[in-house]
Amino acid sequence: MNRIEEIIAIMEDVSRYPAKAIRESMEETGKEVIGCFPLYTPEEIVYAAGMIPVGLWGGQKEIKKADKYLQSFCCSIMKENMEHGMEGSYEFLSAIIIPAYCDTLKCVCENWKAAVPDIPLIAMVYPQNRKITAGVEYLVNEYKRVKDELEKISGKKITEKELEESIDLYEEYRKTMSQFVAIASKYPRTIDAKKRHSIIKAAYFTDKKWYIPLIKELTTELNMLPEEAFNGIKVIATGILAEPEVLLDTLVQNNITFAADDLAHESRQFRTGVSNSGTPLERLALRIAGNQKCALLYDEEKTRGQLLLDLVKEYKADGVVVFMMKFCDPEEFDYPIYKKELEAAKIPMLYLEIEQKMDSVEQIRTRIQSFKEMLTV
Amino acid sequence: MFLGVDIGSTTSKAVILDSKLNILSASVINTGTGTLGPEKTVKAVLSKAGLNEKEIQYSVVTGYGRMTYQKADKQITEISCHARGTFFLKPNARTIIDIGGQDAKVIRLDEDGRVKNFAMNDKCAAGTGRFLEVMARILDCRINRLSVLSQKATEEINISNTCTVFAESEVISQLAAGVKRENVAKGAHKAVAKRVAGLAGRIGVEPDVVMTGGVALNKSVVDALEQEIKEKVTVLKKPQIVGALGAALYAFEMIDM
């Protein structure tokens, strides 16, 4: 096994067994762990509090208990998170943070208190008009509240310096990841769609101080190899997240790779950095203000279509694959708008409606294979 | 000789072509995916053509059951095969509507017969042959008579539930309320057409519109569909074998290339 394979195997292991990885991080660092619901949860503040933020993005459990709180028309990520919470799989968490973006998340905040009373909840709301001064001020106040709550849990004050250091670390993470995905697109065989997903996902369950050097090393090692020739299909992935894994397996089997992505679970995490001026919390709030083209952040100009078109052009992609999380209203509202723009530009598009746990994937297999045949046969 | 096999959820179809692309034989067996249906249909198509297995130069399998059928040289999706088969029979086709036993698809073609886009229904019986089967059962009518029954309708009723299970109870209460069977039958055909028209709306409809798949044999669905999409719908002569024909055409190309 060479070093590249070794690092990939480590990341795959972390993504496959997140609970194990989290417990190991806890043992090594002696830190407490805070669960972060999607999306843009202020991990920097958690880290500055001396705790490890871990991402809670659902799973593949059979839903039994969560149905008590969430109707069948809620997205599967939230049902999975609720099920995991109620089943006790999050018992090692000292608290969870839920940002309320969509209708489902708003309800989940309330449900959580009743359903999982043992894990304290820190709820927060992102402002709709996040770019105006009032929006930024409001968000700074929300962050302050989150900070206060975290201080109560850890029993110690978070200093400005700790916040600055944490922000620096996260900026380094974002830079490292942006470099990684750019380089990875040149090695579609070594870093196929599934491996790429596992590598990015591993960040959610580990201490960034452990994770960043490994990704840097991986990027450097890749960069020393000659670019890989690829006769398959290169696509841009968009949506909330690209799971379940069997979808990625099917993509790989059909020789389809991700040239780049616009997934909330992946690039949307790291493509926008903080602002350089202001107090630490203002810098974080301005990062959200500057963040564009995401279904979860109000975008009056509807620029996501253009982003996808730019990515297709930049990476010479053959098409766009839409991973539509079933019942995710923010994503569904965006779809008709960018669909029109992609169609007008004659960009082939594959629409996959997904749930995290899918019992029958035959239909989706046929769609993926047909998409490949459409572009190659 | 080239063999195409199309294994659907409820039927298995096969076509044999000679090297001049003449259809030597075709067969449709009312057993879908599994071992029996595909084997029977291949046997039937070979014997009709007076051939044995060894004379087949290349074979392609398609359809829902294509992954589990081991005997073919290659597997290709039903989307590509329906496109190829339809274009071969009707080069003016730009939109294909294929309604099978358990799924529905709409495929858009370009001038060269290549697939431009497609849409499939999700794992749901609404808008498929299965929906009509359920309706036929409640109406106590044989499935192949459902269309005839519907032609006698005096009134158009609406079945508002798309879900087959809910639609079933809706229809039962309509019958209990005295709605005539033929009117319900007409409503059922319209419900399928509406659902499929919705699917077509996702990718747009461009004439000529051609219908394939077993449900194309049902005139009431075709009529209702024409009304819904406001385009003339042409039904190919043997709409069920179009996928298998497409598979056989691919088989021919594999050797010819």
Ligand code: SF4
């Ligand atoms: S934004 Fe979408 S995926 Fe996220 S919780 Fe809301 S509905 Fe679910």
